[in-house]
Amino acid sequence: MNNVPPRKRDVAMVFQTYALYPHMTVEQNLTYSLRIRGVSKAEMKKAAAEVAATTGLSELLGRYPRELSGGQRQRVAMSRAIIRNPKAFLFDEPLSNLDAALRVHMRKEIRMLHDRLGATSVYVTHDQVEAMTMADHVVVMRDGIIEQQGRPLDLYDRPANKFVAGFIGSPAMNFIPATVGQDGLSLVVHVGEPQTIVMDRALEPGRSVFAGLRPEHLHAADAGEGTFRFPVGIVETTGSATYISTATTPEITIVDTTRRSIRSGDVIELSIRPSDVHVFDAQTGMRL
Amino acid sequence: MSEMMRNRLMLAAAIFLAAIYLFPLYWMYITALKTGSAMFATPPQFWPSDPQWQIYGEVWQSRNMGRYLFNSLVIAFGAVSLICVLGVGCAYVLARYRNVWVDIGLFLILMLQVLPASLMITPIFVGFSQIGLLASPRFAVILAIAAKSMPFFVVLVRATFMSVPQELEEAALVDGNSRVGAFWHIVLPLARNGILVSAILIFMQAFGEFVYSKSIIQAVELQPASVGLNSFMGPNTNEWNNIMAYATMYVTPILAIFVLLQRRIVSGLTSGALK
Numbered sequence: 098m099n100n101v102p103p104r105k106r107d108v109a110m111v112f113q114t115y116a117l118y119p120h121m122t123v124e125q126n127l128t129y130s131l132r133i134r135g136v137s138k139a140e141m142k143k144a145a146a147e148v149a150a151t152t153g154l155s156e157l158l159g160r161y162p163r164e165l166s167g168g169q170r171q172r173v174a175m176s177r178a179i180i181r182n183p184k185a186f187l188f189d190e191p192l193s194n195l196d197a198a199l200r201v202h203m204r205k206e207i208r209m210l211h212d213r214l215g216a217t218s219v220y221v222t223h224d225q226v227e228a229m230t231m232a233d234h235v236v237v238m239r240d241g242i243i244e245q246q247g248r249p250l251d252l253y254d255r256p257a258n259k260f261v262a263g264f265i266g267s268p269a270m271n272f273i274p275a276t277v278g279q280d281g282l283s284l285v286v287h288v289g290e291p292q293t294i295v296m297d298r299a300l301e302p303g304r305s306v307f308a309g310l311r312p313e314h315l316h317a318a319d320a321g322e323g324t325f326r327f328p329v330g331i332v333e334t335t336g337s338a339t340y341i342s343t344a345t346t347p348e349i350t351i352v353d354t355t356r357r358s359i360r361s362g363d364v365i366e367l368s369i370r371p372s373d374v375h376v377f378d379a380q381t382g383m384r385l
Numbered sequence: 386m387s388e389m390m391r392n393r394l395m396l397a398a399a400i401f402l403a404a405i406y407l408f409p410l411y412w413m414y415i416t417a418l419k420t421g422s423a424m425f426a427t428p429p430q431f432w433p434s435d436p437q438w439q440i441y442g443e444v445w446q447s448r449n450m451g452r453y454l455f456n457s458l459v460i461a462f463g464a465v466s467l468i469c470v471l472g473v474g475c476a477y478v479l480a481r482y483r484n485v486w487v488d489i490g491l492f493l494i495l496m497l498q499v500l501p502a503s504l505m506i507t508p509i510f511v512g513f514s515q516i517g518l519l520a521s522p523r524f525a526v527i528l529a530i531a532a533k534s535m536p537f538f539v540v541l542v543r544a545t546f547m548s549v550p551q552e553l554e555e556a557a558l559v560d561g562n563s564r565v566g567a568f569w570h571i572v573l574p575l576a577r578n579g580i581l582v583s584a585i586l587i588f589m590q591a592f593g594e595f596v597y598s599k600s601i602i603q604a605v606e607l608q609p610a611s612v613g614l615n616s617f618m619g620p621n622t623n624e625w626n627n628i629m630a631y632a633t634m635y636v637t638p639i640l641a642i643f644v645l646l647q648r649r650i651v652s653g654l655t656s657g658a659l660k
Contacts, residue, residue, distance in 0.1 A: 102558070102563075103555075103558040103559050104558055104559075104560075104561040104562060104563060106559075108559065109559065110555075110556070110559045112552050112555075112556060114550070114552055116550070116552040116553050116555065116556035117556075118553060118556070118557075118571060119553075119575065120574045120575055129557070129560050129570075130560035130561050133560065133561045133562050133566065134561060177560070181560070181561075187559075
């Protein structure tokens, strides 16, 4: 495909900056590709009206891009891609220039659009939430090299290495230096005092590794029932969840949804299911 | 000193300097209307007591100015067309590609600008006479002016092209257009203003060009107005009112164009420099 000129690829692209033609009205922007293909005027008008109706641009067809808001420009950029009915769509961080609320809204719209059109879409983003929520298949890349690919939940449940594990999920996964215990089935984590957690697989005893613990998998437990204990540093409340940061190095983040009263300076006990413990090699960062 | 006082002072200084700068122009218009004795009166009159309006008709007739101005227009339009056709492509390439050779090319183009016409005319004359171009002297002058003004045009238009985002072109390519099509449909319309302004500036330069025309065009019926103005000059020149009337008729149309398009010209010159 690299040697095929862009115009012969039948790929539509939505640019990060939208790249709308400033000297053309919305309608002319939409129908530009059709004009090049030699579609008749009447058909172009019809196609523009149809697409504009689905993306809510019908009122704006006569305007110039400079007279539109950010969200409207974004919709024009997408409509320009849709109208061509291409084999594949290419989205290059299309939402990164929008404000947070609009981004969540457009995210859903793009996904709905994709479901309706059924054309292959490649969506480039550095927002892991967009990747997780929109994708059927996620490819995580770093410096041009594929780190891992698969379905979103596979990446979440079984990240191939520390980079993917830290990238997917919000807040990010906690990484704690640890040593495999003598039985090969437990980890001695070095945070505050050495404490032991159980994992669900066997590794060679004494190996130094990183334990990867997702904030939402760490549950505050009643006194005496937890697997390990931490002093509490900062408590942030969002309403639906409480973010707890421990006063240890490295800092550990916990997402608590039980609304139990925890305050800075308390010592909390935490539990984690053995199947939720991720283990990465200390040197290579690969999943063990 | 208060802010307002300072602003007023600055304004006064600006007006004073502008007055000094524009005084020769004023003197030209005034002198054209004076009688022979009023021209040499001391102290000079700053407003003609007896304006001689008929002088314009007389000078136009006796000097055959219509023909001179026609020649000037032919030369100016020829040079501008040639420069636009050749320069736009050149500026586009220099705007879109970045490497050592482009840098060298740009440097050479700027170097061309440094050489004065009075220096270049001798080699150009010799060269043109060798290849027989002097047989069509107006075309030879068009060529010479085009060569002289091209760097200026290329540098200005290049800045205009650089202000057109490359993504727009890429979007056009993805939309199914060819490189050339994207240039015609997208880049050229967006750069139109800058190109137009540069062309107007070149036109005004070419309209007043003197050195090449004087040296290359021998036949009176092919000479432009600038050379015609020079033909007044002799060892005992004293018909200043005629000269000024000629100059008035020559310059006023250009001045009018500039005043009318002034806003666009200034904004065109700075576009590309500012985001």
